[in-house]
Amino acid sequence: MKPRIGVIGCGYWGSNHIRTLASLGHLAAVADINAARAEGFGSEYDVPGLTPQQAIESDELDALVLALPPQFHAETAMAAIRTGKDVLVEKPIALSVADAEATVALAREADRIFMVGHVLRFHPAFEGLKKLVDDGVLGELRYIHSHRVGLGKFHTENDALWDLAPHDLSMILALTGQAPVDVHGEGAAMLDHLSDFAHLHMRFSDRLKGHLFASRLNPYRERRLSVVGTKAMAVFDDVEPQHRKLALYRHTLWQDNGAWAATQEEPEYLPVEAGMPLTRELEHFIDCVRTRNAPRADGHEAIDVLKILTAGTVSHDRTDR
Incomplete structure (x- = not known):
């Protein structure tokens, strides 16, 4: 077929x-x-x-x-x-x-077959990051934070949170394997009634917390997802060139006379497979249509993302300037 x-x-x-x-x-x-x-x-x-x-x-x-x-x-x-x-x-x-x-x-x-277009789930660097988590290289996850900021992409219906955050939320859900038990959102509207800045604070079970910052009024572009574990830390930075998109930090923490200390290790840049995320996403969709296998980014994930967006949405009037 x-x-x-x-x-x-x-x-x-x-x-x-x-x-x-x-x-x-x-x-x-x-x-x-x-x-x-x-x-x-x-x-x-x-x-x-x-x-x-x-x-x-x-x-x-x-x-x-x-x-x-x-x-x-x-x-x-x-x-x-x-x-x-x-x-x-x-x-x-x-x-x-x-x-x-x-x-x-x-x-x-x-x-x-119902699939949602969370295209960064199919980014080779993110797939490498998820493998680090699944293989236990980072240890137990303690903190995940993402920054997706830049200038532009204004929509009449979507604010910065709803437009930019779904990508990172889908990745965070994939890494944690669970939905947050508590979500708190903060936002600011500079141009009209829609938020141009958005912060999400998320609390998961098992001592795990997450934070997301999205902005469409930022002077520089940033696309970074950082994961902190008990054994190591890793960063997926989509602004970096291909050979530097996935970095592993093997920092060591210990207590010395009751005070915490750390060794600052140089990043280890891990190899990332070639391939465009959209191509890989559509190849996955085609395979699901052909085989009837459930998609990796399914409707349940889409609902969980919407629940977080809804819980983190802040209503406000236009900021006076």
């Missing part, structure tokens, strides 16, 4: 899905509410350019990738599932936990 996959949404990220699926030989249609845009991409990649409803109803498609404004994800995904299609839905899969749970439940009842 060679899954025939369509993409609904020909915007910035949807165009990346289109290009990648075409390179993998699985692009069968494109769709957009803007007919001219759909026809343009269809002509470029020699596939039908459809309306979203035509793609949902098409018997020539086995699965759909949804890269839409998030307020349309749940409704479109459920419509696609009802016509027997597997779906990969970009993050966030809905704007409420209730809608997300309803979508995932429908996919389960219909025996359809």
